[in-house]
Amino acid sequence: MKKVEVLAPAGNLPSLKAAVDAGADAVYFGFRNATNARNFEGLNFSEKEAETGLAYAHQRGAKAHLVLNTYPQAGDSDLWHRTVDLAAGLKADAIILANLALLRYTRERHPQLPIHLSVQASASNYEAINFCQRHFGITRVILPRVLTVGEIKELKTHTDVELEVFAFGGLCVMAEGRCYLSSYVTGVSPNIEGVCSPARHVRFENRGDKLQTRLGGVLIAQYDEGEEAAYPTICKGRFEANHQVYHVMEEPSSLNILEMLPQVIEAGVTSLKIEGRQRTRSYVGAVTKVMREAVDAYYADPRRFHPKTSWIKALNSTSEGTCHTLGTYQEGWQ
Ligand code: SF4
Incomplete structure (x- = not known):
């Protein structure tokens, strides 16, 4: 076989x-x-x-x-x-x-x-x-x-x-070949440039005792001290909606x-x-x-x-x- x-x-x-x-x-x-x-x-x-x-x-x-x-x-x-x-x-x-x-x-x-x-x-x-x-x-x-x-x-x-x-x-959210989410904040399309969240648009910044991750200047997630930070992608961002901060689109x-x-x-x-x-x-x-x-x-x-x-x-x-x-x-x- x-x-x-x-x-x-x-x-x-x-x-x-x-x-x-x-x-x-x-x-x-x-x-x-x-x-x-x-x-x-x-x-x-x-x-x-x-x-x-x-x-x-x-x-x-x-x-x-x-x-x-x-x-x-x-x-x-x-x-x-x-x-x-x-x-x-x-x-x-x-x-x-x-x-x-x-x-x-x-x-x-x-x-x-x-x-x-x-x-x-x-x-x-x-x-x-x-x-x-x-x-x-x-x-x-x-x-x-x-x-x-x-x-x-x-x-x-x-x-x-x-x-x-x-x-x-x-x-990821599985719109395979059809996702343009990151291009809205970086200006480049993953389907043409070949990369979602290009490194040159990514920032990890310490703010007090928090760590913030940004893509194209947009806050994607904020982490408490000791919490493991993920590479920022829009679909897995923690955003505020209905007065709550959570993975609005998808849990990693x-x-x-x-x-x-x-x-x-x-x-x-x-x-x-x-x-x-x-x-x-x-x-x-x-x-x-x-x-x-x-x-x-x-x-x-x-x-x-x-x-x-x-x-x-x-x-x-x-x-x-x-x-x-x-x-x-x-x-x-x-
Ligand atoms: S934003 Fe998310 S769903 Fe879209 S290509 Fe990037 S990882 Fe996949």
């Missing part, structure tokens, strides 16, 4: 190596420019580092997917085209794209390069997925985090495109599907994706190791699979936010 893929994030070369060494079947990473949606300062790969990373993965039997999932502006596609050409020249195992024009460009220029449809494309139904397969030859889709396990299972009966789903990591939490791993695999998915290219090498290594062990344990004895306490503990220590959730996978709204 072919095992589901464990797919790990790599924000830099040390993280890529940590992921492969911890047992990832594949890694995904982007270049150091606006073509990928984790365009944080200090992260991502130069051409040389990408070449080294691909070689490191391939020598150890792992695959490497290159991410180009932002949206070029009309008349300003050169950087995106050059980066697609670069990914093809480096012989990446797949390229992850969201933009229709780039899908077409890649299909026409590099027909041998497998295309995965990014979560940023927001394709959550089989008609959209099959359309992209028919016109652009996509081989895989990364599903938005809005579907139940039942819906994923049903969707799979209507498509032979491989399904990749998120298994662990930070969550991490997705963790371990409890539902058998159901997710049996729904027909090909790949389990770990979120977190912006996270540290130790996060990548620790989460990949747990996912590797959990997937292997499932295939060793699917009916008796149960998440180990040590796995939960290891994942809890890496989590963003205050709680874990099964996200929409467990919802019963279908």
Whole structure:
């Protein structure tokens, strides 16, 4: 039986190596420019580092997917085209794209390069997925985090495109590829610049015994002494509404599907994706190791699979936010 893929994030070369060494079947990473949606300062790969990373993965039997999932502006596609050409020249195992024009460009220029449809494309139904397969030859889709396990299972009966789903990591409000919240205070769009809350717009300021976090000058949250401060994003801000200060849009939490791993695999998915290219090498290594062990344990004895306490503990220590959730996978709204 072919095992589901464990797919790990790599924000830099040390993280890529940590992921492969911890047992990832594949890694995904982007270049150091606006073509990928984790365009944080200090992260991502130069051409040389990408070449080294691909070689490191391939020598150890792992695959490497290159991410180009932002949206070029009309008349300003050169950087995106050059980066697609670069990914093809480096012989990446797949390229992850969201933009229709780039899908077409890649299909026409590099027909041998497998295309995965990014979560940023927001394709959550089989008609959209099959359309992209028919016109652009996509081989895989990364599903938005809005579907139940039942819906994923049903969707799979209507498509032979491989399904990749998120298994662990930070969550946001899940308007995947359509969120412009941070652009209202920073003036730059995450879907074009590739970064929500760019570091140059972020401030951590001490005010008396409080710590304030700001984005584009807007107060996002205020923390008491000793309280752990989160990186400021609008959707997870603590704002005042109805005379109360609270997480108005979303409580910070991490997705963790371990409890539902058998159901997710049996729904027909090909790949389990770990979120977190912006996270540290130790996060990548620790989460990949747990996912590797959990997937292997499932295939060793699917009916008796149960998440180990040590796995939960290891994942809890890496989590963003205050709680874990099964996200929409467990919802019963279908
Ligand atoms: S503001 Fe929140 S929902 Fe929007 S892209 Fe940023 S993290 Fe995601």
